[in-house]
Amino acid sequence: MKKYGSAKWSGGLKDGKGQVSTESGALKDQPYGFNTRFEGAPGTNPEELIGAAHAGCFSMALSNILGEDGLTADEISTRATVTLEQKDGGFAITAVHLDLEASIPGADEARFKKAAETAKENCPVSKLLNARITMDAKLKG
Numbered sequence: 001m002k003k004y005g006s007a008k009w010s011g012g013l014k015d016g017k018g019q020v021s022t023e024s025g026a027l028k029d030q031p032y033g034f035n036t037r038f039e040g041a042p043g044t045n046p047e048e049l050i051g052a053a054h055a056g057c058f059s060m061a062l063s064n065i066l067g068e069d070g071l072t073a074d075e076i077s078t079r080a081t082v083t084l085e086q087k088d089g090g091f092a093i094t095a096v097h098l099d100l101e102a103s104i105p106g107a108d109e110a111r112f113k114k115a116a117e118t119a120k121e122n123c124p125v126s127k128l129l130n131a132r133i134t135m136d137a138k139l140k141g
Contacts, residue, residue, distance in 0.1 A: 005049075007032075020044060047082040047093065054080040054096055054125045061123035065115045066104060074103040083131075098135040105141070112139040 005027075009018040019029040027044070036043030055078040062076055083095040100116055107115075116137040120126055126133055 020049070047084050050093070050125075050129075051080040051082045051096070054082075054123075054129070055098070057123045057125040058098060058100075058119055062100075062102070062115060062119035065118050066107070069111060069115060071104050071107050071111070071115075074105065076100070076102045093129070093131050095132045095134065096129060098133065098137075100135060100137040101140055102137075103140045107139060109139055113137060 004023045005020060006022075007018055007020045009016055011017060014034045016033060018032045020032055021028050021030070031043040032045055033041070033043065035041035037045040037047070058080070059076045059078045062078075063073060066073055077100070079099040081097045081099070082093055083097075084091055085094045087094065098120060102112065102116075104112060116135065120133060120135050
């Protein structure tokens with residue numbers, strides 16, 4: 001399986017403008033630029049897109065692992081916070097932190113934590129990222 005995202009950019013770093021799109025059309029010509037990435041202007045940026053991708057991938061992986069353990073979540077809510085830092089004269093994504101809350105009938109804390117750790121280590125986006133990935137996981141209920 002292959003999926004794609006695309007970007008168009010014109011201009012310099014600080015005065016340029018870009019748009020990102022996805023194959024599915026979920027994003028179509030979504031604006032981004034220096035101002036949306038570093039100055040809080042409306043629009044998206046690569047880090048939040050990576051965060052959304054990681055949160056979605058992790059949540060699906062956790063659902064799969066729970067299913068293999070005979071459990072089905074009522075809800076899995078994941079927020080992936082991506083850290084971009086200046087490093088070695090440039091920028092680097094240095095960490096991702098996952099905040100997870102889940103409602104899983106029949107799950108105890110030990111089963112939940114084990115499933116969450118397995119998903120964190122093994123979801124395809126986690127494997128892709130060369131960053132320190134941490135997590136806080138809370139079982140509701």
